[in-house]
Amino acid sequence: MEVDESVEEEPVPSPVQPPMSRDRVPLQKSSVCSRSYFMVVMVFFHVYIINVIALLFYVHYSNGSSRKEFASSTQHQHRSFDRPVSHERFSRTMHLPRIEGIRVGHVQKVSLVPNKVHEMRTLSLKPLLFEIPGFLTDEECRVVIQLAQLKGLMESQVMVPEGQEELTEQLNLSPEEIFNLLDLNQDNQLQPQEILTHSRVRDGIWLTPENLREIYAGLHADSDGNGLLSLEEFRALSGDAFQSFLKRRGLKRSQLVRNSRHTWLYQGQGTHHVLQDLRKRVTLLTRLPSELVELSEPLQVVRYEQGGHYHGHHDSGPVYPETTCTHTRLATNSTSPFETSCRYITALFYLNSVEGGGETTFPVADNRTYEELSLIQNDVDLLDTRKNCDKGNLRVKPTKGTAVFWYNYLSDGQGWVGEQDEYSLHGGCVVTRGTKWVANNWINVDPDYQRQARYQELVSQQQQEAPGEPSKSSSSQHIDHHVEL
Amino acid sequence: MEVDESVEEEPVPSPVQPPMSRDRVPLQKSSVCSRSYFMVVMVFFHVYIINVIALLFYVHYSNGSSRKEFASSTQHQHRSFDRPVSHERFSRTMHLPRIEGIRVGHVQKVSLVPNKVHEMRTLSLKPLLFEIPGFLTDEECRVVIQLAQLKGLMESQVMVPEGQEELTEQLNLSPEEIFNLLDLNQDNQLQPQEILTHSRVRDGIWLTPENLREIYAGLHADSDGNGLLSLEEFRALSGDAFQSFLKRRGLKRSQLVRNSRHTWLYQGQGTHHVLQDLRKRVTLLTRLPSELVELSEPLQVVRYEQGGHYHGHHDSGPVYPETTCTHTRLATNSTSPFETSCRYITALFYLNSVEGGGETTFPVADNRTYEELSLIQNDVDLLDTRKNCDKGNLRVKPTKGTAVFWYNYLSDGQGWVGEQDEYSLHGGCVVTRGTKWVANNWINVDPDYQRQARYQELVSQQQQEAPGEPSKSSSSQHIDHHVEL
Structure with a gap:
């Protein structure tokens, strides 16, 4: 749209002019042989030639852009990526078509x-x-x-993931804050799901509910034996306690993500x-x-x-x-x-x-x-x-x-x-x-x-x-x- | 696209012609005052004026259509409905935009x-x-x-739907054929769901599972009492047996669809x-x-x-x-x-x-x-x-x-x-x-x-x-x- 509007502002020859100059021709019939009249005719002539060429360029230009528009929007073909003069803000010229799923089985x-x-x-x-x-x-x-x-x-x-504590250290979180983030349902206790859900995000060892019970038993982590970790129980564990325990016990490749x-x-x-x-x-x-x-x-x-x-x-x-x-x-x-x-x-x-x-x-x-x-x-x-x-x-x-x-x-x-x-x-x-x-x-x-x-x-x-x-x-x-x- | 191509085939003035006629001017300097030369110049002049006007129309036309295309495809505005010359096949010019749902809650x-x-x-x-x-x-x-x-x-x-048997009569189906259509899981028995599912489609009385048990009992339809209708049991019933039974018993508005x-x-x-x-x-x-x-x-x-x-x-x-x-x-x-x-x-x-x-x-x-x-x-x-x-x-x-x-x-x-x-x-x-x-x-x-x-x-x-x-x-x-x- 921007292209069309800016071009319209360019001087376009008015179709009213030509009839006017035609009207003058019979009035000045006698001086038709004069050099000055010839000059006037030729100037008009050249102006029109230039206009015709300019219009041809414009037609070619506007044609090309409308075709591009059409192709990319209705036939989902590729739209070229226009780079505007400003390097700060890019106007939204690129569109990503999504294929219609219609329904399962379509x-x-x-x-x-x-x-x-x-x-x-x-x-x-x-x-x-x-x-x-x-x-x-x-x-x-x-x-x-x-x-x-x-x-x-x-x-x-790799078998033993490295640098798994990096993000936590970088974020500088206290055990209380980590506990709060893990406690998705905010009941002040960590259910096994809450531990497992978190564990997948953070490192490459795949914890199963059975693993977790094993770890709780091995580390005496769940001192009241209710299957849940309270803040006190959680605080007693170091950040990588679970992973260290499993690594000490020996890891198989099948235990990785x-x-x-x-x-x-x-x-x-x-x-x-x-x-x-x-x-x-x-x-x-x-x-x-x-x-x-x-x-x-x-x-x-x-x-x-x-x-x-x-x-x-x-x-x-x-x-x-x-x-x-x-x-x-x-x-x-x-x-x-x-x-x-x-x-x-x-x-x-x-x-x-x-x-x-x-x-x-x-x-x-x-x-x-x-x-x-x-x-x-x-x-x-x-x-x-x-x-x-x-x-x-x-x-x-x-x-x-x-x-x-x-x-x-x-x-x-x-x-x-x-x-x-x-x-x-x-x-x-x-x-x-x-x-x-x-x-x-x-x-x-x-x-x-x-x-x-x-x-x-x-x-x-x-x-x-x-x-x-x-x-x-x-x-x-x-x-x-x-x-x- | 069709529009663009057909227009391109129209005779477009070649920008090569004008320089040729300009070249001739100095060669024929002496005859510049002749009437015939003036006529030639004026013919060229008018041809160009006509070309300019034609081009202006074309620019206006192609501009308008490309704008329409753009508006309807990217801004989801209305596209005018083109009527082709042929009255037999309409080309697909109308598109129905669907609003994107993205995700629930968007x-x-x-x-x-x-x-x-x-x-x-x-x-x-x-x-x-x-x-x-x-x-x-x-x-x-x-x-x-x-x-x-x-x-x-x-x-x-209306309380008592009329003409409910029309479609069945029109299709001229035998009780066996109807039984087969109703028997969605093809186990040669009609489960209550199969009766109910069909019933909603066909008429205005809303059957509930309780209604159905009542009807079976009242009509002695389910002679073996297993809650299912066999082909024999189904054949013994007339086409509108269920509805007639309910109507005889008296219908309330709350029993309608x-x-x-x-x-x-x-x-x-x-x-x-x-x-x-x-x-x-x-x-x-x-x-x-x-x-x-x-x-x-x-x-x-x-x-x-x-x-x-x-x-x-x-x-x-x-x-x-x-x-x-x-x-x-x-x-x-x-x-x-x-x-x-x-x-x-x-x-x-x-x-x-x-x-x-x-x-x-x-x-x-x-x-x-x-x-x-x-x-x-x-x-x-x-x-x-x-x-x-x-x-x-x-x-x-x-x-x-x-x-x-x-x-x-x-x-x-x-x-x-x-x-x-x-x-x-x-x-x-x-x-x-x-x-x-x-x-x-x-x-x-x-x-x-x-x-x-x-x-x-x-x-x-x-x-x-x-x-x-x-x-x-x-x-x-x-x-x-x-x-x-």
């Missing part, structure tokens, strides 16, 4: 590769989750697995064409601007051996006013103890069909309500993918070549990323037989539009300075942050 | 009247349901009630300004094309006395390929035994605050699944708004001036009306104290785009023939169909 046809139509089925609305069989060919699955093996995989989680190996594969220019194709296909699938997809994390390839699992988790955390995003942090120069990966979308590809187990579970998909505490009830922990996968609301069977993708954040109602979608909670069920290979593409978007815009501007400036290595410069940043995931 | 600001901002809260996503406090002023509520009283209200449902009185108020030109304002406000609220809102049913005003209720129901039925819509039926000349009102949106206004009861209940709102049979379990019938309003998922308290609105149909994924949203099931809880006044605005849209387009074309042709009475001609059609609702 199937829509999508065109992702030439000469083939894929079917995309809605699996749930909370989170907005889709399944696309045959997204990758068998050959492509094979290539991705081999590229990952060539690069080498590392443990997804995550038991798998993974690696990262770049997808930019110069990489294997299957990886580049995959990224293009994800862009078509999600209908997001290609810049966003290209500036996102590399492809993560994960291998779960028999017995491997990944307990229930969110791929990206909630966003509070002070939360920063990993991918835009460098561009915004902000320091905050709260940082999350801001993965707007997760696209998960099954690279093989698993012989037994290994489903992706969405324990609270399409639940009417979401309450963190009610995830653990009567010793049944819905987040435990080694025990309770069968009790969740939705499970996706790993089938070679199938892709699923979902939104980890809601819309903000204005075409941008909003709050975290808590229902996007998911996990990898234990592999009971065989090996499970999957790959993840995350699309990172900062819920703060200004930060995302500033980040993209910075990257594009860097790319202009060093045009030879556009893909490396954008994704090398990611590997530092995500190598430990 | 609040968005909406501008509906000058100098006031309303807050619209998402109450549920299934159905997509919003609440807007203060949508009507106290004065407006008073006017609507008085206009309804002036016009006079009639019983919403609906116990209220109502009337219809036109909202077109010449009617009270409050009614016209209300319609405009509904257009702004729903962001639908104003033509659609104007061609919809008149305002229905309903009064529930103490003890009044409306059991759980859908405002509009499912749409199968052979289903016709009441409002487009005349335009499409189709005859089908399956007809529904095709109410895309229900906007419900509370005209007073009820002293006790009278909530609007959405028993399955945001449920994970919808199963008709599981609505009746262990003698608890979630559709019964006299008994079980407290057991439903969501209740809206009637507060004077508050509006709620919801979508009775899903999107089809292409900007038009899709399948029925079964979760839009709702009812009016029994009024325990005082009187309840509400008004309903339904927005009728045919899920068949072609039929809706043909209907709108027909109405606009009629309006052109008789421009004096545009509002009457469109809504007089409705009163015939909906007087009995």
Whole structure:
């Protein structure tokens, strides 16, 4: 709209003028041969030529912009990212289309590769989750697995997490304050659920209700034996008492939040064409601007051996006013103890069909309500993918070549990323037989539009300075942050 | 896009020509005074003037259309309804925006009247349901009630429904076929739920599990006394046996599906300004094309006395390929035994605050699944708004001036009306104290785009023939169909 208005203010030749000059012609018939009259005619002539050319440019210009508008808003194609003159505030020119889920079981046809139509089925609305069989060919699955093996995989989680006390120390909280934060229902006692719910957030050891009873007994923590911790009982424990106890007793990999190996594969220019194709296909699938997809994390390839699992988790955390995003942090120069990966979308590809187990579970998909505490009830922990996968609301069977993708954040109602979608909670069920290979593409978007815009501007400036290595410069940043995931 | 392309094919003056004619000027300097040369110059001159005018028109035209496109797609304003030359197939030029619910509890600001901002809260996503406090002023509520009283209200449902056997007769079904249709779980026996579920659809008497036991006993229908009807037992009953039994025993108004009185108020030109304002406000609220809102049913005003209720129901039925819509039926000349009102949106206004009861209940709102049979379990019938309003998922308290609105149909994924949203099931809880006044605005849209387009074309042709009475001609059609609702 702004473009149209500003152009209208330019001097546009009035269509009233020409008839006036035509009227004068017969009146001055006698002096038609004079040089001055010829000059006047030629001046008019040139003015009109210039006007015609100016109008042609204007038509071309306004035409182009309206076409762009139309394409991006009605056909959900990519809108180019306009950079305004001011470097302080970016106007909201980028919109993120969300695919309509309609209802669970709805199937829509999508065109992702030439000469083939894929079917995309809605699996749930909370989170907005889709399944696309045959997204990758068998050959492509094979290539991705081999590229990952060539690069080498590392443990997804180290056995003994380090630095787990950092945040608490940084925040400088007293035991009373921690007790209060843990005491979600504010009854001045810590129920086992309250301990377990907290424990998953903070460190990499997975506590079960049985573990907790064991720990209470071993540490004599629950002196009155009622299964609850009072403030006095809690104060008697050191900050890492539970973890230390378990570590002393010896930890198995199956007791971690995550038991798998993974690696990262770049997808930019110069990489294997299957990886580049995959990224293009994800862009078509999600209908997001290609810049966003290209500036996102590399492809993560994960291998779960028999017995491997990944307990229930969110791929990206909630966003509070002070939360920063990993991918835009460098561009915004902000320091905050709260940082999350801001993965707007997760696209998960099954690279093989698993012989037994290994489903992706969405324990609270399409639940009417979401309450963190009610995830653990009567010793049944819905987040435990080694025990309770069968009790969740939705499970996706790993089938070679199938892709699923979902939104980890809601819309903000204005075409941008909003709050975290808590229902996007998911996990990898234990592999009971065989090996499970999957790959993840995350699309990172900062819920703060200004930060995302500033980040993209910075990257594009860097790319202009060093045009030879556009893909490396954008994704090398990611590997530092995500190598430990 | 079509417009742009066709215009580009028109002859556009080439900017190369003028320099050529300029080059010739110095070469023919001597003959500059000749009349023929003057004629040539003037012809060029006029051709350019015509071109400039043509270009100005084109700029104006393409400008206008791009602005329209932009407004309707990004700001959700109304798109004009283009009528193509062909009267057979209408191209999809009309799109119906759906308001984003984001999540339950999300609040968005909406501008509906000058100098006031309303807050619209998402109450549920299934159905997509919003609440807007203060949508009507106290004065407006008073006017609507008085206009309804002036016009006079009639019983919403007659005591003894007539013509209830029509459909069955028309379809010419044998008792075996009916038995099979009723036997939803195909166990060759009719459970009480199966009888009750069917009964609500077919006629106006509300059967409760207790009624059914009474009827079985009175008619000796369940000869083996197991609470189930076998095919033999079912065959022994006549088609209207249950209803006849209840009628013989005497019916109270509280035993009907609906116990209220109502009337219809036109909202077109010449009617009270409050009614016209209300319609405009509904257009702004729903962001639908104003033509659609104007061609919809008149305002229905309903009064529930103490003890009044409306059991759980859908405002509009499912749409199968052979289903016709009441409002487009005349335009499409189709005859089908399956007809529904095709109410895309229900906007419900509370005209007073009820002293006790009278909530609007959405028993399955945001449920994970919808199963008709599981609505009746262990003698608890979630559709019964006299008994079980407290057991439903969501209740809206009637507060004077508050509006709620919801979508009775899903999107089809292409900007038009899709399948029925079964979760839009709702009812009016029994009024325990005082009187309840509400008004309903339904927005009728045919899920068949072609039929809706043909209907709108027909109405606009009629309006052109008789421009004096545009509002009457469109809504007089409705009163015939909906007087009995």
